[in-house]
Amino acid sequence: MDTKARKILIADDEPDILEILKYNLEKDGYQVVTAKNGDEAIDKAKQYQPDLIILDIMMPRKSGVEVCEILRAQPLFKDTLILFLTALSDEGTQIKGLTTGADDYVSKPVSPQMFLSKVHSLFRRLKKEDTTVLQVNDLTIDPDRFSVQYKGEEISLAKKEFELLYLLASKPGRVFLRNEILSQVWGNEVIVGDRTIDVHIRKIRQKLGVDCITTVKGVGYKFEL
Amino acid sequence: MDTKARKILIADDEPDILEILKYNLEKDGYQVVTAKNGDEAIDKAKQYQPDLIILDIMMPRKSGVEVCEILRAQPLFKDTLILFLTALSDEGTQIKGLTTGADDYVSKPVSPQMFLSKVHSLFRRLKKEDTTVLQVNDLTIDPDRFSVQYKGEEISLAKKEFELLYLLASKPGRVFLRNEILSQVWGNEVIVGDRTIDVHIRKIRQKLGVDCITTVKGVGYKFEL
DNA sequence: CCCGCTGATTAACATTAGGTTAAAACAATA
DNA sequence: TATTGTTTTAACCTAATGTTAATCAGCGGG
Structure with a gap:
């Protein structure tokens, strides 16, 4: 439930x-x-x-x-x-x-x-x-299969990690404010600390191995390869 | 569309x-x-x-x-x-x-x-x-004969088990949300507990012996060999 | 150079989803 | 009706996941 x-x-x-x-x-x-x-x-x-x-x-x-x-x-x-x-x-x-x-x-x-x-x-x-497959360079993000592939390598992300990455990658280059991220990924009702985002970002960077998420200090994060 | x-x-x-x-x-x-x-x-x-x-x-x-x-x-x-x-x-x-x-x-x-x-x-x-019989690698699922075979071995599944497996296998790799599973296999009107799905999944995994159903936590299940 | 801000990192902690099991409820069949 | 098989529920347990808090590092401005 x-x-x-x-x-x-x-x-x-x-x-x-x-x-x-x-x-x-x-x-x-x-x-x-x-x-x-x-x-x-x-x-x-x-x-x-x-x-x-x-x-x-x-x-x-x-x-x-x-x-x-x-x-x-x-x-x-x-x-x-x-x-x-x-x-x-x-x-x-x-x-x-x-x-x-x-x-x-x-x-x-x-x-x-x-x-x-x-x-x-x-x-x-x-x-x-929306079940749109995102494709950026060697990175494929498929919400239907809930799978992320980098250069053919299957990378397994947890739910929140996936949602977060999907959000960022849906508009490559665009900076997402922490607020936006919170309301899109976590929803408006849920209140979580600021650190939570960082931790998830970190896990994604770690798992992907490529540096595709850029920090824009004092603003938010953006996706780019 | x-x-x-x-x-x-x-x-x-x-x-x-x-x-x-x-x-x-x-x-x-x-x-x-x-x-x-x-x-x-x-x-x-x-x-x-x-x-x-x-x-x-x-x-x-x-x-x-x-x-x-x-x-x-x-x-x-x-x-x-x-x-x-x-x-x-x-x-x-x-x-x-x-x-x-x-x-x-x-x-x-x-x-x-x-x-x-x-x-x-x-x-x-x-x-x-149209595509009644499903064939994935060594696994054959035939809704006509209501039979499942793995490497020639006939495996007998109960009705719900079969329907569930058939649904998942109909789109290998695609994640089916628990909701989707419920409405496809059980129908919209029937209300059954969440655990019910798990139990059936378990029986299938058990009977098939192969690990062909992957859990995507917080999301659903998908079929892949 | 040091303060203060911001994010990174880490580990500890909490929560939740799902696995497992047994048994009850239900159905089908003989 | 007895018997057998199937489906569902319930209770419990585990591991994955999500969150927090504490600490650390980098950087820009006084």
């Missing part, structure tokens, strides 16, 4: 449902924020920038559909996952919802199992990464 | 759904034909010989299930992909549909993303089905 403390916002006017969903999601390690109506949902969304927003269709002060439309209009929520909770009865709204840009539906009454499985698979989908 | 102008027939009596699906599929480069009821679906199927037929279960003038049965009876449509659209929550029909010879089902309301990904993966699967 990848517990990356993913943030989820649930908006529903029925406290019971809110409670059940919250409980189940938290049990699964998600970080949950709730809202009781449409307006509150929008506020909380902006405030917490959740990875997934679960919206009840029927809510006071802006329906789920409206909230979805408003959020989707902003670049910040362009790629945020949105899941609708629908009552069985309203087919019409469901169709509307699709065009509005929701990623999936769950119809009430909700079975916790089904629900969790939906949430999981949504995140699974999100996790689709 | 392999856009070879694949032909898709969609049959549904709700114009809205027809429209949405058609729009999305065409956007993805497929050639789409539609039908409003069961009989029309059969006609159009014969006329256009689509690569994939998407059938709503609930339709006037022959249900999706009936259409499927009729088509499957003809050799012409023996290998055609068939995908069912099922209304909310009728589990019974879903099961029925699969046994009738559908290749997969999507339950309404349909999220475009989910839907497209299903369609893609169906075609992907189709392509794979």
